[in-house]
Amino acid sequence: MAGSTIKTVYDIFQSMDYGPTSSSTATAQAWLEHQSGALGLFIDGRFVLPAGRQTCSVTDSSGGSVCTTVCATDEDVSLSVSSGASGFKAWSALPCHVRAKTLLGLVSGLQRYGQCLSELCDLAQSPSSFSALVRLLQYYSGWAQLRDTLLPDWTPRGLVAVVVSDDCSLYSLMLKALPALAMGNTVVVIPGVETAIPALLLAQLFVEAGLPAGVLNVVTGNVLSLASTVAQNPLTSYVTYSGNKNDGEKLCRATAGMGVPVSLSISLGATCPFIIFESADIDSAVDGVIETAFKKKRECQWLLCVQESVLDIVVARLKSRMAGMKSVPLQKEGDRRLVDAAVEEAQQQGATLIQPCAPSPSGASYPPTVLCGMAPSCPCVVTPPPGPLLPLLSFRSQTEGVTLGNHSPHGYAASLWTEDLTLALEAAKGLSVGSVWVNSHSVLDPSLPLSGHKESSNCTDGGKEGLFQFLRPSSSSPSLPRSSPTSLDYSRFGTATSAAIIPQGPDSSSCPRSYLQYVGGKQCKSESGSSVSVLAPDGAVLAYCPDAGRKDVRNAVEAAIKVQPGWMKRSPTDRAQSLFTLAKALEMKRRDLAASLHSQTGLSLEEVDKEVELSIAQLYDWAARCDKETGGILPVPQSGSALSIPEALGVVGVVLPDSSPLLSMVSLLVAAVAMGNAVVMVPSPKNPLPALEFIQVLQSSDIPAGVVNILTGGRDQLTQALANHSVIKAIWYWGSVEGCQYLQHTCASPLKNLWLHCLEEKDGGRVWSQPPPSLLEERWRRAVQWKSVWIPTA
Structure with a gap:
């Protein structure tokens, strides 16, 4: 009919956008009002709001104030550590099945208050999957049940400090705290700004589920300062950190010489390769690129690597899929300047852009952008700026693709796309990363060991392998005695010269033997x-x-x-x-x-x-x-196979x-x-x-x-x-x-x-x-790093 405005199914499909999400925060606001809009510290099983403390305002995506949190002092840290040390005696002495029952009881609490938790995460700009948290609890409650059976020669470390940076997710925090609790440790959580509110709610839910007082404490404020203070306390046995590399380095330097081990898991800001081989399902691969590379909030940066034989097809599909996409809000106002500078520099070096629309002259948003024709040495490839920018590089052979994927100093994860299983396994083995997702991306499950290679980690999270950072052999004492840092000139350490050798006498027959090195x-x-x-x-x-x-x-x-x-x-x-x-x-x-x-x-x-x-x-x-x-095949709830490889x-x-x-x-x-x-x-x-x-x-x-x-x-x-x-x-x-x-x-x-x-x-x-056997196993575990390979079947 002439002039008809009826759309075909094809027209509707092409114009579809993601549906609106629920924006109600009534439940979260009610809980915050119950706390008078000012959240205190969680120490010894209850909220504490000490007087005379500085506060920090938590803001939502629009810049409005959500609530305030307390900036803890040294006195507050001392109370939380003392509470944790007292709680350790009771918690570690409990039978395994009692600890497992307590952790499993939190699942019911999450189901009752899941909406409140989700809304708080959204308000604090730290979205987290409710189902992922439930899976974490179920998995580690099982390990709490089986600790004495499957890990008989290991004992908990004691008081563990779990530290996460300001922009880290709640999942990353719980991936550290839950296995520590499951193994019988007590925990002092030092959350970043974005995870402070949901962490405090979870602490309250833990106590309601039956967790003894003092087993889980939460102190808020300046993350690095608090972490250093907790590490300095002689009652602290271990410090583990998740977040960005700069803060991780500062934490290591601040705690050097205190006699407490510190482990780092650096996922934020890591550059991960997204490799598309010519044997891939191109449509699925391009959909995967759109889903993971242009999220509003993402922990890692992606680098798209495409085999030359399918480069033109991939570029065409990207242009088609990106048409009509909206600008993505940036995390911080200052990110816009960095994004503009990176795009300008890339264009000066010969890059061409794929954008759904022109960027606005100013503002805290930017359209999804693919930078085509980049060289591996370009600054935005080596250290991609924040924002929805995706550098695209091409490669010729399969070997070159793996080499390109290993170009980054980070070794967090990689996504491979191919229908050739042999190629997938060979490429996964050749990549220097901790997690490889075949024809998929961002698959997380607590049974998968996360052991970042190169600059991404010096510990393992997840799986049975991740439990050992919170344990030590029962037959040995801690290898680092607690002490105060010595006054050490790091620039002059190891520069002293050896004593000079002078002739001892004329009798050459008595001259000692001279050895050679190897x-x-x-x-x-x-x-x-x-x-x-x-x-x-x-x-x-x-x-x-x-x-x-x-x-x-x-x-x-x-x-x-x-x-x-x-x-x-x-x-x-x-x-x-x-x-x-x-x-x-x-x-x-x-x-x-x-x-x-x-x-x-x-x-x-x-x-x-x-x-x-x-x-x-x-x-x-x-x-x-x-x-x-050897490693093995891991049982995971999703359809597919997961390999754990040392x-x-x-x-x-x-x-x-x-x-x-x-x-x-x-x-x-x-x-x-x-x-x-x-x-x-x-x-x-x-x-x-x-x-x-x-x-x-x-x-x-x-x-x-x-x-x-x-x-x-x-x-x-x-x-x-x-x-x-x-x-x-x-x-x-x-x-x-x-x-x-x-x-x-x-x-x-x-x-x-x-x-x-x-x-x-x-x-x-x-x-x-x-x-003893546990010491031999410790030597073996010190000699390996873990790689998990996820291969979906449906």
Whole structure:
């Protein structure tokens, strides 16, 4: 009919937009009014509103005030920590099924007050999925039930501080707090501004569900200042942080030397690749791009990588799908300036834009924008600015696509799109990220381990693997004694020169032997050509060994990084066979090593024979473990399959203790190497000779050259060089209090996994000679990082 305005189904479908969401906040406003619009701290099972405190105003998306929260002082922190320490005695002593019942009881509370919680999250601009929180509670209540059955040799740490930055989500906070509670710890939560209100409501719901007073405390205010104060309290056992990298680095530096372990999970601001191969379902892939890249609030930045053969098709589909899209509100008013500057710079470097509309001259919103034709070195690719900007890069081969995905210094997650399962698994294995989503994106489940690689994390959250950061072996005491930070000049640490060696006399026959270090499969002198004296127990000069420095560390790391990828790709069975040959080579050299131990340490022949025998046993044990320690398929509620895969860290720096010089070296070396790592080892300056004698054992085995490197010299000097090398992923350290403080301060950037021990063992070395199963498992877990791969089936 002429002039008809009737639309076809196609017209309606093309013009459809997302439907309106419910904007009612009546329930949340009622709860806030019940609290008089001023939320206090949650300490010892109740709300506390101390007088005379500064307050912080929480605003909604329009800038209006939602309520005020208290800025806690040192006195408030002390009360919360004392309450948590008292609550730990009761909470940890409860039977597992009682703790599980308490956590599971919160599910009913969430179901009753879910609308209030959702509205509070929306008001505070921290939207969170109600179903995801329920899933978290159900999952970790199960682990609370099974802790003593499945983790019998582990014990809770004590009081745990859970810290999240201002722009972190409630899910990230609960992913830390719930497993800590499930394992029997008590928790002091320090939330950011956006998560403070829902965190306080959840604390109230926990107590209503039966959580004993003091088990969960919430203090609000300046996150970094409060976290530092909590860490300084001697009753605090562990600090874990989620949020952005800058605040994480500041927290590590502020808490260095306090004797409390600090772990970081850096997801905010991480750059994640979204890779579309030519075998992908292009329509589904483009829909996935639109859904994840142009959200109003997103924790990570996305980088679109498209194979050249389908680049034109993807660009055309993007233009079609983005037509008619509206501008996206920016998180902060100052973000608009950053977005405009990034777009202008990208255009100057030859980028073309895909936009549904022209941006307004000013304002706190910007249209979804794809930046086509970018180079990997462009600033907006390396560090994408906030806002709805999506850089697009192209690649030719599948290998190049994986290389492009690994270009970012972050290793949080990646999204792969292909209908070829073989390609998907190969690409997932090649990507240096903690989570890989195949034909999907942003899949979260507490059963999936989240172990960010590179600069994204130095701990694991989620799954069974994430529980161990809140546990320690029952047979060992904390490795870091509580103390106050020493006055340490970080710029001068490790710069002291070794004592000069002068001729002792004309008798050349009495001249001590000179040893060489081991780098890249060859014995060599130090780059400086200098040596240090090795003394016998009676004070006589026993030998000379190289005095290594920064250049030697650089050479050792270069040798290790060349061979480590190939060593890691070897099958576990092949690595096991190499370790078996190492054990046999050690057996053949046992007399020489026993003699070296005897002259170096002054121990009896019987004692050194026992240490050599235990070292041989360690090699055989870990050779047998190589193909036994594997991941598996995880049971998840969604349709599909999820794989949990342990992977090697890369290059590990190991600074050895003075006690049990051979056994400690073999125990740590074989744990790292068995899992596919390469190592740079620093023997004890006091007892280096067994490690140098061990070089002959390494040369007699078929361990590839460069997998094991041994450097001798000053402990502080080599520790400083290891800490500042960007390639080294982890440092295992036995040494001084100052050395531990230096590593905690320095290894936040570049981020490293730290395993620190300030003092020598007081048990006569039984930790090496008679390690319980939990200590052996801890060594294995320190040597791996986890990757989860999600493959949907529907």
